[in-house]
Amino acid sequence: MPRPNVEAERREQILSAACVVLAEVGLQNLRLAQVAKAAGVSSGTIHYYFETKQDVVSAAFEFNMSNSLERRQSILASEQNPLEMLQELVESYLPADSRSLQAWRVWAELWAEGMRLDPLQEVNERLYGQWRDIVTDVLRAGQRQGLVKEGDPVRFANMLVGMVDGLAMQVLLHSPNMDLKNMRETCNALIGLFAAR
Amino acid sequence: MPRPNVEAERREQILSAACVVLAEVGLQNLRLAQVAKAAGVSSGTIHYYFETKQDVVSAAFEFNMSNSLERRQSILASEQNPLEMLQELVESYLPADSRSLQAWRVWAELWAEGMRLDPLQEVNERLYGQWRDIVTDVLRAGQRQGLVKEGDPVRFANMLVGMVDGLAMQVLLHSPNMDLKNMRETCNALIGLFAAR
Amino acid sequence: MPRPNVEAERREQILSAACVVLAEVGLQNLRLAQVAKAAGVSSGTIHYYFETKQDVVSAAFEFNMSNSLERRQSILASEQNPLEMLQELVESYLPADSRSLQAWRVWAELWAEGMRLDPLQEVNERLYGQWRDIVTDVLRAGQRQGLVKEGDPVRFANMLVGMVDGLAMQVLLHSPNMDLKNMRETCNALIGLFAAR
Amino acid sequence: MPRPNVEAERREQILSAACVVLAEVGLQNLRLAQVAKAAGVSSGTIHYYFETKQDVVSAAFEFNMSNSLERRQSILASEQNPLEMLQELVESYLPADSRSLQAWRVWAELWAEGMRLDPLQEVNERLYGQWRDIVTDVLRAGQRQGLVKEGDPVRFANMLVGMVDGLAMQVLLHSPNMDLKNMRETCNALIGLFAAR
DNA sequence: AATGAATGAGGCTTCATTCAT
């Protein structure tokens, strides 16, 4: 009689470990043995739950992105005005703490790899799309309240999320010209451009 | 009578092939044998010119980026007004033709890999910095001519190049919500926000 | 109320499945998981009834051969003359129907494997010896009735069973020069040579 | 500048080793590492000349059979009468010396495996067919000289080669009822039945 | 009596690297 959700538990355990390793050494150097060790299971167990290494990696990418989105939910539930909310959202995306850093690194791997793998592109679209939608909704609310200037909110959203992604890459690459503080201010500068008046 | 610079030629031949393969299969799947084949040389020859695989890849990244910048020079030499020049620069960066596509794909690999390798971060900074400087200079010229609004031109430049990078990734990932046309318009929308008045 | 001999039933169920798989994929590719599936039990159950894979295989070989002999009994009980009986015995051994085909395939695996494993040689001798004895008895009866020429009946038996085995292999290998009909006629030609006159 | 026929040499070296290992441990237990060791090369070299293990094994089967046929040629060139020649051919096929024993063991593996692999069936037919043809030719010559009785020589040939194969299996399985001497006499008994008068 | 999750040793295969030519 199998314990309930042993499978779901074990899968998460493995995927979480895969993200850690992915962020640490990159896709190129990821070894399933290392993932197994990080997850505290045997290499055989990895293959008991996932057919191939590719499957592990793809699932890890998905796991990383959905986790990332979950962490945004609290912000939306707060009672701030839309412009502040945008700043909070950006703030939450900054590659600041180790958790966020890990997420970004995994993301960068997904982007590089996703260029050649349709399934990964779907993962990106499914979850990145939600992120874009969230920003769009906040902008739309801002427009209704007269806080955000006229214009296509989807376009504004794409501008912001695109900029966040691009700047984050430079931060992660330790560019001397783009640190955390600069990234925050640069993003807020764009939000400032969105403001009415 | 041996031609001078056979070595330089051979190096370029190999690096060019490496970029092609890198864009095609990604760093994870890049095999020196494949690079050798694409370059029309033997695997032994690769190692005659480069110590290790890592050396080939790093040199290929550098090769890709310097090539990329070269292609911007003609725009700067033109006689357009700064705002039009910015649009042209953005246009030249769109992942539109196969050459540009290849460059972007290699770039994405560099970003993912550069997160862990200092030498690659230097490559990024050296060449990415130039790109940022070019944009900054154009913006500054625009401000001098009263075409671009007040504000730190470096910040404006970071906004634009960051957005270009972020949006390009989505285009390369075939996001249904971000195609070439949309990317162009979105970038131009930002340039519009920079305009005085 | 537990049925008696559940164990014996389960064993047969497993061995029967093992023969099916053995004939289908060969010893080299036989996986206990596949046997378990074919038997409709779990992999754990296989090991509940058999210590090792080798044990399963050996038992399956024995199971295959004893099954095979059982199918000859009805012929011996019939009221034909010995020469006809020989023809019937040969006929019953032809790799004609799927059941017979499976038995032959398992047999071929036994031969290849038995070359290195004494226990399998004993299995072969125990059951193959019976088959030889049956043929010998029929030949001896034929001699008593003056239908079979003088000579050592054991030698005649060895000639016939040897020929049957050798030809069967070629039939099973789909040799264009040895089909079922040809095998039947070739064997009967030998029986013809045994006939008195 | 590659030495001439390094490739052919190396291939034979590997295949010869494969046959040794095949005879010794069987297909089921054949490890490429063991073949490599027996051939005195690295495991990498095996894969430099053969794509997969399956390719090595198939080539080894072919190698074994063509080698086997070569060893018959001298008999045909001799000046004996056809009946003696048949006895010599049989004699040369007896699993008597270690070389012949090895060939038979490899053959048994081929038969078991060939049941499921078309390419191996072709190998069998190509080379087994030649063996059958040789025997047929000798029998035909015997008929021309009045030494062999009337009848289809192909049928006679099939009788003999079939019997040889079947009896050899029992010898190889160490059947107490079929040793080398008995096999020789049993085959000669059949040849005796072929004799005119 | 039976299950199936988990293991881990070991095999095939890949591929960067070497080196004799």
Next chain:
DNA sequence: CATGAATGAAGCCTCATTCAT
């Protein structure tokens, strides 16, 4: 300068076997 045969370390994956339930 260049080759390509050869290497061997290392990775993915398989699968017989175990054991808690």
